[in-house]
Amino acid sequence: MKPITLEDLNAASKADFVAVLANAFEHSPWIAEAAADQRPFATIAELLAAMIQTVQQAPLDRRMALIKAHPDLANKTQRAAGLTADSNAEQNGAGLDQLSDAEYAAFERVNTAYRNKFGFPYIVCVRRHTRDSILRDFERRLPNEMAKEIEQSIAEICRIAALRLDQLVSGGERLAVNGRLSTHVLDTHSGKPAAGIPIELIEICALGKNRVIARAVTNADGRTDQPLIHGRPLPIGQYELSFCTGLYFAKKQVPLSDPPFLDRIPIRFAIAEPEGHLHVPLLVTPWSYGTYRGS
Amino acid sequence: MKPITLEDLNAASKADFVAVLANAFEHSPWIAEAAADQRPFATIAELLAAMIQTVQQAPLDRRMALIKAHPDLANKTQRAAGLTADSNAEQNGAGLDQLSDAEYAAFERVNTAYRNKFGFPYIVCVRRHTRDSILRDFERRLPNEMAKEIEQSIAEICRIAALRLDQLVSGGERLAVNGRLSTHVLDTHSGKPAAGIPIELIEICALGKNRVIARAVTNADGRTDQPLIHGRPLPIGQYELSFCTGLYFAKKQVPLSDPPFLDRIPIRFAIAEPEGHLHVPLLVTPWSYGTYRGS
């Protein structure tokens, strides 16, 4: 769906404004309604801030209702009955529709334990996480007090809303909700960017199968034409970048051992900042390599 | 079994000499018998050279008999019927007693295809190879002419004999039949050797399961007390060295991201020279690392 411009939103009827933003907060159009009366907004960030303020100033029962309006994560029964389109896309984007049996079991345990303790669903802004990291955060949050978890849930809901707004509304500066993961390969044997190196980015899963989430080949600058992840948050989690350098040097007729000392080079690293710019380059010869966290 | 000294071998009766060396060449005591008459030998290398010369100067039918005296690789039926103790230990050392179903099938295919073409078993000095590399060499050797493969088989048999001699006889300079794989970890964050880093050396298998073949923890010098492989040939193949650096830096209270950018660092490399000295170090901070082929 094409986003609407902030200008058009400012000029729209209240009904149209609310229609567009009704689900920025799950099943909670009252937040958009309150925002409609505060127009015009100079930036999307101002619009978001107004909506967040409405939530934070709402009485506890409204905030609890907002929290309870959210579905469980990876709950097959709820998914069969139908989620909002946004929730569905978000959960699928994190691979929650492709869980291994062990992961389904883990998520079911999490949902139940959390609901049993707090009486509301475990809410995470899943676009900022991998499956492993959703489960890892649960372990940290379960011991919390009720008040702390209400606050944390509202914070996650506001992150979800920010990402939905970023998709729904265009115009002016974008919200700082997206990250970027990039790489480049420098062939220090020839002193030039390494072109034509196949790269895979793999999400490492503790309970399920690792999955390839991006494939690219380096261009003449030793970079990929597009960042490996961009235009969305970088999901917190463990990754492997895999660089096929053996064939590259073989094609250049560089003398190699048999089998080549280095062939497919794996770089394992973690993403910790979903909104950050992370650059993970490779400096490589047939006999050595190095990497570092760049920016 | 305690090795006998070269001095004692030189002084032994012919019968005792042959008893010790009878199986240096599989089921072929005639080679030891010929060597007995050429005593004394100044070095083990001279003894080996004399035995090899005996083989190479033997008429074709004796050489063919020597070749045919060898068992198939990973042949369950033959193994059940009993191999020589040496053959058994050598095959087990290469993991040929722990094959996956896919590997058994591959070895059976190899043995059959090779026997069908040449009329004798596929012989490889298995202590110089991983399973993957045994199968890979087969693909290269199968297209050969008969004469070339007779020569290659004799060469492999002589390598097997050299390794058996190295175990059987002591005294003076050892045969150059063994390699060494070592590592060390340098913490370039503190400018000191990294002590207490757990390391695993894993053999990578294409058809079967990867297997951990060495575990160690770095000492105060950032080295392992023993080389990761030593006192034997380095099996040609693919390996991963895995260094657990995340916990090391966490214990030193170095500020890290959450999760840590680097946690378990894998270095994938190949061994190509069984008799070589290969050093694969790691230079590491919480945010960068490098490795190279050292010696």
Next chain:
Amino acid sequence: MKPITLEDLNAASKADFVAVLANAFEHSPWIAEAAADQRPFATIAELLAAMIQTVQQAPLDRRMALIKAHPDLANKTQRAAGLTADSNAEQNGAGLDQLSDAEYAAFERVNTAYRNKFGFPYIVCVRRHTRDSILRDFERRLPNEMAKEIEQSIAEICRIAALRLDQLVSGGERLAVNGRLSTHVLDTHSGKPAAGIPIELIEICALGKNRVIARAVTNADGRTDQPLIHGRPLPIGQYELSFCTGLYFAKKQVPLSDPPFLDRIPIRFAIAEPEGHLHVPLLVTPWSYGTYRGS
């Protein structure tokens, strides 16, 4: 002087056109005159190509006159009598007005030896060279045949003309006559760009004094706000980049030895391609560093 646009040049009277471009080729307005009649030019590159073609198709005596219209390099007498403004600026830019006694002597020897052999001045596009490299090229060119040196001199004159055109005319794509030298500093101790590192770029001189040709301090991205050299050719020669990292780490209260193991890090490198993009980064901790030719 503000450059004139190509559009205005195309529309100018012939007299005005020639007035602007008269000295693109030293004291040789006839080349601009010929170009005036070939207007309009779609690009500056087309204009340059037309002028070069005029030179190359001119009879030998005109080409010899063009060559002889050039001054000697670093000739005090000629400089006192007055060079064209362009020649003067070019020679000063290469430091030919600040020579050591040994360098003056070397240049005098070069000029004399070259004139004695060929009967015309030694011509080099000095903006593409350091003093060392001008003298080094002389050693290579002096043994040449006359015909080869006429050709080489014309080639240098065309390079000079291209650089003058690049200054005189604007509009559309610029000529590919300029290079760029940049750096950045990555602090792999903290995993972040190193901000606030003072950097010096020093031209290394064999016969004279080294001279600092750029100073900068790294910004929040670990880069310099401007490339160290840009908007001009990179002079062929030897350089040192000097990075003051000791104080940087001391200010961050990183534990250091006393005196610090690394304090002022020198990177010595050569520039070989005046029109290239050369990136010389530093990856550094208090105990280690690395650099490479990037692009």
Next chain:
Amino acid sequence: MKPITLEDLNAASKADFVAVLANAFEHSPWIAEAAADQRPFATIAELLAAMIQTVQQAPLDRRMALIKAHPDLANKTQRAAGLTADSNAEQNGAGLDQLSDAEYAAFERVNTAYRNKFGFPYIVCVRRHTRDSILRDFERRLPNEMAKEIEQSIAEICRIAALRLDQLVSGGERLAVNGRLSTHVLDTHSGKPAAGIPIELIEICALGKNRVIARAVTNADGRTDQPLIHGRPLPIGQYELSFCTGLYFAKKQVPLSDPPFLDRIPIRFAIAEPEGHLHVPLLVTPWSYGTYRGS
């Protein structure tokens, strides 16, 4: 002079014992005399400890006399009049006989300022220092209280004595008074140790001329046959290791730029621990290099 064994010292007459060790502490045979009566010593370290204890337990006037028995550093008049052979050798070893005019002036200023404040000479164990570091330590010590400087002077005198004992007496474990500086060069372009690389070790002087203190060429292992400094303390100070790698790669016919991007690589570093083992390796291709503090 050939050192005497500890065994012989233990067995010697008191007169002979004192004759050997009389000048371990400058002009102060009473310390050796006291030690003679405490024989036998199991180790040289025990002998040294006994002598140090004698000094520390001596009354203040004896300690002051010991301090005042020392010459000034780099004092031309005193040197002309004659120092003890030990003092002379130690001062010359630190280059105090080869000072620039600026350095002489600095040392004279130091000696005078120190004597004026404390009434005794400025004492440093010069074998543990470069000229720069002697002057740098002065700046730190001059503001001290008298008591602190008496203690510091005695500590320096004991270091001098330990180094003299290490030269005079042999047998058993040596005193831990010496350091080692080593290097090696790894050619990561070919994955092998770099043999035949000329190396210079240069002491960097702030006030005087830099001086080459070791020259070596790498052997087949990429190491130098001898450590660059060994069998003596590493003088605290600034150094440059210079590696001529350009010619090395040119000889191997590796494609290079002209001039080569890297030719003579300087590594500037400081020595801070005179008794330490410092390893400063170079990992190098024609287009990249790295170094680190190893051990």
